[in-house]
Amino acid sequence: MTEWLLEPFRYSFMQTGLAAAALVGITCATIGAYVVLRRMAFIGDALSHTVLPGLVVAYLNSWNLFWGAIAAGLLTALGIGWVSRRGAVREDTAIGVFFTAMFALGILLMSQAGSFRDLSHMLFGNILGVRPSDLWLTAGIAAGVLLTLALLHKELELSSYDPTYAEVIGLRADRMRFVLLIVLAFTVVTCIQVVGVILTSALLVTPAAAAALLTNRLPRMMLIAALIAVGSALVGLYASYYANVASGAAIVLTCTACFGLAWLAHSLRTRSVR
Amino acid sequence: MHLPYSGRGQAGVVPGAPALAIHGLTVRYPGVPVPALREVSLSLPTGVRAALVGANGSGKSTLLKAVAGLLQPRAGTIRIFGQPVGACHHRVAYLPQRGEVDWRFPVTVERLVLAGRYVHLGWLRQPGRADRAMVLSVLEQLGLDALAGRQISQLSGGQQQRALLARALVQEADLLLLDEPLSAVDATSRQIIAHTLDRLCRQGKTALVATHQLDRLSEEFDQVFTLHEGVLQQALQPLPTLEEV
Numbered sequence: 001m002t003e004w005l006l007e008p009f010r011y012s013f014m015q016t017g018l019a020a021a022a023l024v025g026i027t028c029a030t031i032g033a034y035v036v037l038r039r040m041a042f043i044g045d046a047l048s049h050t051v052l053p054g055l056v057v058a059y060l061n062s063w064n065l066f067w068g069a070i071a072a073g074l075l076t077a078l079g080i081g082w083v084s085r086r087g088a089v090r091e092d093t094a095i096g097v098f099f100t101a102m103f104a105l106g107i108l109l110m111s112q113a114g115s116f117r118d119l120s121h122m123l124f125g126n127i128l129g130v131r132p133s134d135l136w137l138t139a140g141i142a143a144g145v146l147l148t149l150a151l152l153h154k155e156l157e158l159s160s161y162d163p164t165y166a167e168v169i170g171l172r173a174d175r176m177r178f179v180l181l182i183v184l185a186f187t188v189v190t191c192i193q194v195v196g197v198i199l200t201s202a203l204l205v206t207p208a209a210a211a212a213l214l215t216n217r218l219p220r221m222m223l224i225a226a227l228i229a230v231g232s233a234l235v236g237l238y239a240s241y242y243a244n245v246a247s248g249a250a251i252v253l254t255c256t257a258c259f260g261l262a263w264l265a266h267s268l269r270t271r272s273v274r
Numbered sequence: 275m276h277l278p279y280s281g282r283g284q285a286g287v288v289p290g291a292p293a294l295a296i297h298g299l300t301v302r303y304p305g306v307p308v309p310a311l312r313e314v315s316l317s318l319p320t321g322v323r324a325a326l327v328g329a330n331g332s333g334k335s336t337l338l339k340a341v342a343g344l345l346q347p348r349a350g351t352i353r354i355f356g357q358p359v360g361a362c363h364h365r366v367a368y369l370p371q372r373g374e375v376d377w378r379f380p381v382t383v384e385r386l387v388l389a390g391r392y393v394h395l396g397w398l399r400q401p402g403r404a405d406r407a408m409v410l411s412v413l414e415q416l417g418l419d420a421l422a423g424r425q426i427s428q429l430s431g432g433q434q435q436r437a438l439l440a441r442a443l444v445q446e447a448d449l450l451l452l453d454e455p456l457s458a459v460d461a462t463s464r465q466i467i468a469h470t471l472d473r474l475c476r477q478g479k480t481a482l483v484a485t486h487q488l489d490r491l492s493e494e495f496d497q498v499f500t501l502h503e504g505v506l507q508q509a510l511q512p513l514p515t516l517e518e519v
Contacts, residue, residue, distance in 0.1 A: 037379055151398060155279075158389050161379035164370045165441075168342045169393035170280030170363040216380040216425035 008241040013128050017237055020130040021251070023142040024194045025203065025229030030149055030222045031187050032208030032229075034180060037218075038160050041205050042092060043080060043181070046099035048188045048200035050076040052106025055122045055192075060113055065122075066137055069192060073185035076102065081178045125196030125248035127233075128240065138190045145183050156180065157218055194233070195248035203229060206255040210262035228258045277397040280363055287365075288356025293449050293480035294318040294341065299350035301333075301340050309348065310336040312504045318482060318497070320448075323475045325491055326484045328501035334484035335371070337501065338451045341482070342368040354449055364393045367447030369438045371454050377427040383437050384409055384422040390444030405444075412443045417466055432463025439467060443474075450474070450481040457486055468494045 008014045035044045054072025058065045076098070083094040121129060130138075149156065156176055159166040163173035184204075191200045211224035236251030294317070301311040311333045318324055326334045339345045341352055343359040343366075352359050354366060367390075391405040413419045416436045421429060429437065435455050442450055450471075456464055471481050471494070483495070491498055500507040 037376075154389070154392060154395075154400070155397070157379075157381065157385075158392060161376040161381060162370070162374070162386075162389070164344065164374045165368065165389065167344055168363070168366065168368040169445075170278065170360065171392070172279075212380070217382070218380045221380055 005238075008238065013130075014237065014241065016130050016132055016135055017127045017247070018234070020135055020138055021127055021194055021233030021237060022230050023135075023138050024190050025207075025233045026226045027142040027145050027187050028191050028203040029207040029211075029225035029229035030146060031180075031184060032204040032225055033211070033218060033222045034156065034160060035184070035204050036208040036212055038180075040180075040184075041201060043095060044184060044188065044204045045201035046080070046095045047073055047076055047181075047185055048192060048197050049099050049106075050102035051189060051192060052103055052122065052197050053109060055197075056106050056109040056113065059122075060109065066134065066189065069189040070186065072102070073189050074182065077178075077181040077185040081174075081181055121196070122192065123196050123198055124246060125192065125194050125199065127194045127237065127247045127251075130193055134193060138193070141186050141190050145187050148179070148183050152176070152179065153219075195251055199248050199252045202252040202255060206252070206259050207232070210255070210259040213259075213262040213266040228255060232258060276399070278363075279393065279396055280360060286357075287362075291353065291356030292317050293320045293322070293355060294482065295351075295353040295356075296337075296341070297351045297353075299337075299340060299352060300348045301336050301345055302348045308504070310504050311340070311347075311501075313350070314501075314504075314506045315350075316499055316506060318480055320480055321475055321478045322497055323471055323481045323495045324483070324497040324499060325495040326482060326499050326501065327486075327488060327491070331503075332501040333504040334501055335453050336504075338368065338453050338482065338484055341449075342366060342451055344368075364445065365448045367442035367445045367450045369435075369442055369450070369452040369455055371457075372431065372434055372438075375426075375434075375438075377434065379426070381426055382422065383418060383424050383426055383429065384413070386426055386437055387413060387440045387444055390441040393445060409440075409444055412440045415443070416440050416470065417462075430460065430463075432459040435459055436463055436466060439470060443470070448479055450479060452481065452483040454484055454486065456483075 009018065035041055051069045051072045054068040054070075055065050058068025079098060080091075080095060083089065083091065083098070155166070155171055156179075159171060159173040159176040166173045166176070187204075188200055191203055195203055207225040207228040208221065210228055211221045214224055215221050232251050232254035235254040236247050239245050239250040240247035296317070297315050299311055299314040300309050302309045314337065326337065328334050336345065340347050341354070341359065354362060387409045388401055388405065391401050391408070395401060395405075410419065410422070413422055416439060418433065418436055418440060421433065426434065426437065439452075439455065455467055459467070468490075471483070475481060475496075
């Protein structure tokens with residue numbers, strides 16, 4: 001059994017994959033708590049999709065894909081923040097228009113490139129293809145995101161549940177939202193290498209949604225979500241090693257299974273109370 | 275190290291200035307032709323409990339929000355202890371209508387009340403032992419100590435209102451703006467809230483309370499302002515008893 005568990009990690013690409021998955025899982029799950037509680041799931045999904053043209057442009061010019069993704073992600077975060085300041089178009093409508101357009105632009109550019117080989121990794125992720133140099137960048141971003149969330153915890157928390165009171169004490173709720181969008185853009189970019197553009201929002205939403213069913217304290221919710229995400233990443237890696245299935249999809253489905261269990265536990269508990 | 279949320283956060287009190295002085299205040303919502311408040315002027319001395327009455331849509335909440343700095347006035351001036359709005363955030367506490375808080379958010383009653391200390395802490399500083407002790411003593415005063423560890427949605431309407439009041443007490447504000455604190459509130463909570471306001475005003479704090487409840491105005495308030503369609507009708511002082519009206 002131990003042999004079975006340890007064998008995959010004799011390979012350095014599996015070690016790198018595990019490290020990347022753990023870093024990304026912790027980051028996504030932690031910020032995912034805000035995504036779930038502030039009902040930002042749609043924005044998270046939009047951010048991950050709009051990164052695609054940035055990735056493709058970087059690929060075509062053989063720049064580092066990371067920087068292309070970060071540029072596109074930040075541009076989207078700023079754009080969404082800017083659009084939501086004005087009331088002419090409802091925010092979710094604007095996001096819907098913007099993100100499908102960016103995704104379509106990405107696909108258009110992909111079809112120009114002729115080769116879908118590397119680009120399919122962008123859509124579906126390939127955790128086993130993470131290079132050690134990418135891992136350092138992922139670690140840096142994860143540290144930055146977690147540090148920001150820790151230092152601004154009380155402000156982010158307050159402006160999430162009572163933005164009016166935050167404004168009254170001089171804490172601008174719209175700026176806190178902006179900070180959250182930018183941090184989210186960075187998170188999404190690291191997430192894409194693990195589960196790809198299409199499944200990124202699963203890693204943001206599902207572990208946090210499961211954790212929300214199990215606790216009513218925010219820090220505990222972040223911790224449980226992180227454990228679920230890292231555990232799922234591990235299961236996904238084993239599945240792709242032994243059963244030769246797509247790692248990103250395996251990770252997402254394991255998260256979904258955890259959500260199902262949490263939902264079951266929650267409904268059993270509330271029934272016994274009644 | 276103290277990094278306040280707003281750069282102008284800590285201005286002093288102008289000696290002799292009233293707690294609240296509003297002059298010619300006009301507030302307009304974008305896209306609405308009729309102003310929500312029209313040339314409202316009023317003055318509130320320190321240590322007074324004042325009620326703000328009027329029908330729905332008469333501008334009560336708008337007035338409180340303008341004083342709290344949540345709305346930009348179109349014209350007129352607001353002075354709080356002689357200072358403009360936003361010059362002394364820690365001195366003004368605003369209790370929103372209950373609907374403005376996301377009660378399902380995973381925070382406890384204790385944590386919600388602790389947020390009253392944030393304006394004093396500013397960025398990066400975390401609440402300390404003294405802050406927590408203060409929260410516990412205020413929770414006890416308002417009869418919420420047994421509920422400190424509850425998630426905020428597990429409180430009744432009256433208890434939620436008391437928790438918001440507790441946050442204002444912990445903030446140690448000198449001017450309290452309360453938006454409908456007595457609507458849909460049980461008898462116990464109403465009594466505790468009224469009693470607390472009474473005690474605060476004897477300590478020299480000032481309160482402006484928007485309310486629908488007209489039955490005990492004379493017992494619970496020193497002064498009554500009536501708003502009708504954004505215009506201040508009269509400032510009754512001293513208050514007539516119900517028989518005289």
